[in-house]
Structures are given as structure tokens and as C-alpha cells.
Amino acid sequence: MKGMVYGVGVGPGDPEDMTLKAVRLIRDNEVIALPGKEPKETVAYRIAVQAVPELADKMLMALDIPMLKDFDKLAVYHREACDRLEAILDSGRHVVYLTLGDPTLYCSFSYLQHILEEDGYEVKLVNGVSSVFAAAARLGEPLAEWGESVHILPQTYKKAVSLDQNGTCVLMKSCKYMDTVKAMLRESGRRVTAVENCGMPNEKVYRSLEEIPDDAGYYTLIIAKEARS
């Protein structure tokens, strides 16, 4: 019988954000896949090993998938990663694939999941705390109350996202276009807070738009709330 792939979120950084199910799956399985070059240097490993020290003695597979915009080149890396995963699955062993945050939101595992399922393998997703909620908790403020909407807006192209929304806007991956994004936020009149590297040792909290540096990093998450009258 073929093994199963578990796409498991380890949360954004604090090992205590890991769920009991994530801990159990790591303990109960021998093969752990990690996104990156060197298994023990991946962010997911460094988070998880603090909560589950046994991880250090598992069979660790690093799947190196670079962030490319050329989808044809990217497809070669995905295929290669799936070939390696499928060799394990064909031997009847399960694979626990660890990923930052939650595996259902902007997760590089999603690409592999599509291929694996098409190839006839079974995939299960196991939630972790998403950085969207972790940032709100870190700021100590609800993301949304009662009838307020939440809009999670990734800024992945030069084209600006629209802040013309009711409720709370969460801006992710804005780092490359921070000057444009900040100008847009200023114009919107929204109340802005942000967390960089939420849950990591180098975490930074910004309580206003002005505090966010123009060179804030990739893991900067901006929460822009409607100004209250």
C-alpha cells in the first residue's frame, strides 16, 4: 500500500504555536520533508525541533524549490521534488512535509499537492497557526469583530492591491513595493500596524505606518483597519 503525504503547518515561528497533531505526526513518522536546501537549516526544522527534539534523528529530506517567476523552470523543480516524495510513498512509508504557518495559505506545498494527487497519491493537510492571526495576536488586537470583513491581499506583482474594501485589510509580501504600499496606505487613512518575522527571534512590531521601515523584510505582515469615526 502506498504511503500518504501530510502537509503540516508548524506555525509562524514560536514552537509553542505547534498543534498536538503536528507534534504527533512528526513523532509517529520516520520521513520528514522540509522546504529548503539543508534540512537542519530550514526555518520549519528550526521551529519544529524545539518542540519535538526527536526530529533531529528522523530521515530528513530537503526539497529545494527556488522562488522563480518562470513557471516552466519551476515545474522542473516541482516534478523532481515529487519524484523523490513518490519514491518514499511507493515503499509504503508516509511523508510529513513541514511548512511555515498554515498549509492552506500561500504554501509552496500546494504546487506539490496538485502533482501528487494527479499522480494518484493521497494528501492530507494539517493546520498550523497562520501568520495572519499570529500577527493580530502579537499586536493584541482582534483582526475583525462581529460584521467586519477581512481581506488578505498578497502584493506579488507591481500592480497595487486595492484598499477600497470594508473592514480589515491584511497586506502580505509587500516588501518589494514598500514605498508604493506605504503611499497607498497613507492615502487610505487606515489605522496601520505591522509585524515583521512574527514569532521569530528577530520579530519586530510596528504600531503605526511611520514606524514601518522601507526595507522591511519578506515576512512583514501589515494590518490596515478602517479608521473608526
Next chain:
Amino acid sequence: MKGMVYGVGVGPGDPEDMTLKAVRLIRDNEVIALPGKEPKETVAYRIAVQAVPELADKMLMALDIPMLKDFDKLAVYHREACDRLEAILDSGRHVVYLTLGDPTLYCSFSYLQHILEEDGYEVKLVNGVSSVFAAAARLGEPLAEWGESVHILPQTYKKAVSLDQNGTCVLMKSCKYMDTVKAMLRESGRRVTAVENCGMPNEKVYRSLEEIPDDAGYYTLIIAKEARS
């Protein structure tokens, strides 16, 4: 010294979705607050006690806050709940307030948090898995990939939410207006899936709009994705 209130999410239903931090805070503290009438009959208790059996022997406080639309009447219940919490905090003990899902999204604890902070007490939010992500994981599908936006839209009034958005729409609290919502979804041409009571023993998964019953309950979460060309 005054105690601290921890607003702790226990996830949507599966006790294994609880985080290590939630488990530790329950173990380490004596006073646990729960939203509802009878402490041991609250949903949060029934989830958490499966992961942390010691919970049964804690000092349990049920805070009964009914779902009222009259904000003046509601304010009386909030004030009373905060008075009870503050009496504990003034004695130097911490309180762990357990809540379904994540404490930053549509959480009744948020109202208490505002009052407690205004009264000079310290509040910390501790994430749980949100039903938004839990439903996506249960369906085995990413909520969003790469540049896709996610719009979390609570249907709390008769006025219909707008599906005129790019990316994925997540509709919550639609049960009262299910016929209107279903008509709107049909017109949108979106690909619709839903989970009712995600993670609970009475969980139901719907793979199409047609499968969702008109009398689906309060904890029904609809995911409406843009149709792919």
C-alpha cells in the same frame, strides 16, 4: 500584582488542533473561564478536556453572554462578566479564557478585552486554528495560492455580502440567509464547497453548492473560489 487574562483559542473542534501553548496555559493556571451557561457543557470545555484532562479539576467560570442585537442589553452582560474576571485578577491570579477557533476573529472575548484593557488589566491573545483554515484543510484544498486574495465575509445582516472580488471568498454565519446566499453564489459562477461543524463529531462536508442544505447550521463555512478558465 494583578493577574493577566489569556484569551486562548482551542481551534474549531478537533482537540488535536490545540496548540502546545494552549495546553500549557490550561495546565499552569487554576482559573479557566468559558463562554456559556454550564462550564462543563460549553463547546470550548468539551474540546479542551479531551486534550487536557486536568481541566476537569480546575476552577471553572462560565461567562454567559447571550447573542443579542441590543447593544445596551449586551453591555450589561459584558460588564458583569468583566466584574467577575476582575475579582479574580485583583486577587493576583491569572485567568485563561477558552474560546472556539482563534481569539482574533469574530470572538466574543474581544468585547471583554476592550473593557478589561480600559479598566487597566493586561490581556494576551493566544492563537488557535481558525475554522477558516480548518475548513480548507478538511476539504483538502488550498484556500489561496500565490497571488490570490482571500476575503472573509461574515453575513451578519440581511444586506448581502458582495462576491464581486478577486480570489477566494469565505462566507461565515450565512445560515439565517442561506437561500439568499445560495442564489447569489449560483449567479456568481464560483466553485463552491462548504464544511458544517468542522472538526466536530457532527461535521458535514459539501462538495458543491447543490449539496448545501437550506437549513445548514450556524457553524457552516462556505468557500467560494473563482472559476478557473
